[in-house]
Amino acid sequence: xxGDEVLIEVRGLVNxxxxxxxxxxxxxxxxxxxxxxxxxxxxxxxxxxxxxxxxLRRPNAGSVRxxxxxxxxxxxxxxxxxxxxxxxxxxxxxxxSSLTVQENIALPLIEHAGLGRDDAEHLALLKIALxxxxxSAAEKYPDALxxxxxxxxxxxxxxxxxxxxxxxxxxxxxxxPIGAAAFDRLILTLRDALGLSVFLVTHDLDTLxxxxxxxxxxxxKRVLVADSLERVAAxxxxxxxxxxxxxxxxxxxxxxxxxxxxx
Amino acid sequence: MQAGNLExxxxxxxxxxxxxGDWTLAHYAALKRRVAEVVPxxxxxxxxxxxALGALDTAGAGLLVELLGPARVREAAEGLPAERVALxxxxxxxxxxxxxxxxxxxxxxxxxxxxxxxxxxxxxxQQRTLLGFxxxxxxxxxxxxxxxxxxxxxSLVAHIETSGLDAIPIVALLTFLVGAVVAFLGATVLxxxxxxxxxxxLVAFSFLREFGVLLxxxxxxxxxxxxxxxxxxxxxxNEEIDAIRTLGLDPIELLVLPRLLAMLLALPILTFIAMLxxxxxxxxxxxxxxDISTAMFLSMLHDHIDVQxxxxxxxxxxxxxxxxxxxxxxxxxxxxxxxxxxxEHTTSSVVQSIFMVIxxxxxxxxxxxEMGW
Numbered sequence: 001x002x003g004d005e006v007l008i009e010v011r012g013l014v015n016x017x018x019x020x021x022x023x024x025x026x027x028x029x030x031x032x033x034x035x036x037x038x039x040x041x042x043x044x045x046x047x048x049x050x051x052x053x054x055x056l057r058r059p060n061a062g063s064v065r066x067x068x069x070x071x072x073x074x075x076x077x078x079x080x081x082x083x084x085x086x087x088x089x090x091x092x093x094x095x096x097s098s099l100t101v102q103e104n105i106a107l108p109l110i111e112h113a114g115l116g117r118d119d120a121e122h123l124a125l126l127k128i129a130l131x132x133x134x135x136s137a138a139e140k141y142p143d144a145l146x147x148x149x150x151x152x153x154x155x156x157x158x159x160x161x162x163x164x165x166x167x168x169x170x171x172x173x174x175x176x177p178i179g180a181a182a183f184d185r186l187i188l189t190l191r192d193a194l195g196l197s198v199f200l201v202t203h204d205l206d207t208l209x210x211x212x213x214x215x216x217x218x219x220x221k222r223v224l225v226a227d228s229l230e231r232v233a234a235x236x237x238x239x240x241x242x243x244x245x246x247x248x249x250x251x252x253x254x255x256x257x258x259x260x261x262x263x
Numbered sequence: 264m265q266a267g268n269l270e271x272x273x274x275x276x277x278x279x280x281x282x283x284g285d286w287t288l289a290h291y292a293a294l295k296r297r298v299a300e301v302v303p304x305x306x307x308x309x310x311x312x313x314x315a316l317g318a319l320d321t322a323g324a325g326l327l328v329e330l331l332g333p334a335r336v337r338e339a340a341e342g343l344p345a346e347r348v349a350l351x352x353x354x355x356x357x358x359x360x361x362x363x364x365x366x367x368x369x370x371x372x373x374x375x376x377x378x379x380x381x382x383x384x385x386x387x388x389q390q391r392t393l394l395g396f397x398x399x400x401x402x403x404x405x406x407x408x409x410x411x412x413x414x415x416x417x418s419l420v421a422h423i424e425t426s427g428l429d430a431i432p433i434v435a436l437l438t439f440l441v442g443a444v445v446a447f448l449g450a451t452v453l454x455x456x457x458x459x460x461x462x463x464x465l466v467a468f469s470f471l472r473e474f475g476v477l478l479x480x481x482x483x484x485x486x487x488x489x490x491x492x493x494x495x496x497x498x499x500x501n502e503e504i505d506a507i508r509t510l511g512l513d514p515i516e517l518l519v520l521p522r523l524l525a526m527l528l529a530l531p532i533l534t535f536i537a538m539l540x541x542x543x544x545x546x547x548x549x550x551x552x553x554d555i556s557t558a559m560f561l562s563m564l565h566d567h568i569d570v571q572x573x574x575x576x577x578x579x580x581x582x583x584x585x586x587x588x589x590x591x592x593x594x595x596x597x598x599x600x601x602x603x604x605x606x607e608h609t610t611s612s613v614v615q616s617i618f619m620v621i622x623x624x625x626x627x628x629x630x631x632x633e634m635g636w
Binding site: 097102109113114115116118121122123126127128129132133134135138139142143159161162189190192193194195 | 350
């Protein structure tokens, strides 16, 4: 599925908070159609990297080229047009709490696709069905939903405009193992059906083993290695060894292998 | 790039259906109308050709599924490129499980009536909850008072500082200004009757009986009831209240009693300050613009105004304090989860406590007048 065409190219990225440097000369590519897992210890700047790519944070130095254009050099309108090709799922969903699930999903359709309210809400119901939510969830407000349902509703909103690149920040954090596995399968299905490229920040080893095509390891203020899981796991580095060959890593490896093969 | 189109060829029987162009979000509204037109004429065995289909996304795939039904889409998709088949199959499977049923919006007269009904019921339920909460608080107060070891002195003093001491400047300034305004009004009206000297009585009467306590209470309702609701509300949404309960502690005793007692102590003091400051404001106007000397002002105050007016005003302060504190805390406890809920209940606490203060003040004025106090 994964082609070689590079959609997003991060070069020499530097992010600083006061005197603390989080990224120093970070390089990373995201290719069309792949699921790229980004891992790293707490505080290595995974979320900061995501925010830099989608344009929520202006890096201190370096370039982010998206679909061949430098996002930081573009004007407001051109940027907004590019950002519409992104879908972002925030860690805690970030659903608008004053709108129902259906209205949450219809909002970008009304604002950006120029649909009327009835059409937008009709299409929102399709996205709700696509993410495996029951239709009864459409009229609910976010505070009436469980954690797993919030994640699915937020994914439906991220998919509203049929984005080309999907950014997921810890999508399975806080879900039970069954819910997390179902969410992994959902992402895999949607990637295959919609031809998405997925940038996935995660701590969940099961997710890494079951759906990621490539894994990028963030450590020492840059991307230590970005390659297929086997090659990353074989890299000679203390942190990587502890991460992938600790007790949790081994267990995940044994369990997850079959999911990749099933269509 | 060609706009999506749907052609129903009626020249042959059964009708042939030709799908062409881009079925994407950009053409969604037009295509949806077209699908709605075609669906009733469609026969179950109409052959479908998807060969001229251009770009396709989930929006277009959803429309195709609605047009043909999940089973026939799967059939028609055969022979298309693999990723397109996958997309159509995924959408068909999703809609197979959860067919789209539009949720009707209607904004009729019955909705308005239903809304009025719900609101009235909510007001009624709110008053019952408030009475229940007052009972709970009094019970907890009665349990705690005989046991000085359980008094939360530190918390009490902290709340007296924030809700009482810190409010003195604003209460004093506001009542001073209102006192001056009342004196001006009195002077203007009474001058026509040659009775501008009675401005003194007007200011003293109004501030001792009504304005002192009312202004202090309204300021407290805006300042302190909202603070109580927001503090307790954010604790509630952070599950801190649940943590207090699981530690075997009583949230009423821990959170409500110190705030309630602080208000019961602070508001009478603030009321006293408000009365003084209002009268000083009135006196300033009398001295500066009505040629009533300070000595004259004081002697009139002494001769015309009985101490009972002061007592009538002060008697209302603890009642208002109790209500403001209880409403603020109750609204805090009613917060559920989201940040928006904290905001809603904070607003509601201010509105309710100001409403209750003015309502009770009106009732009390009637009562005191009938009693001749």
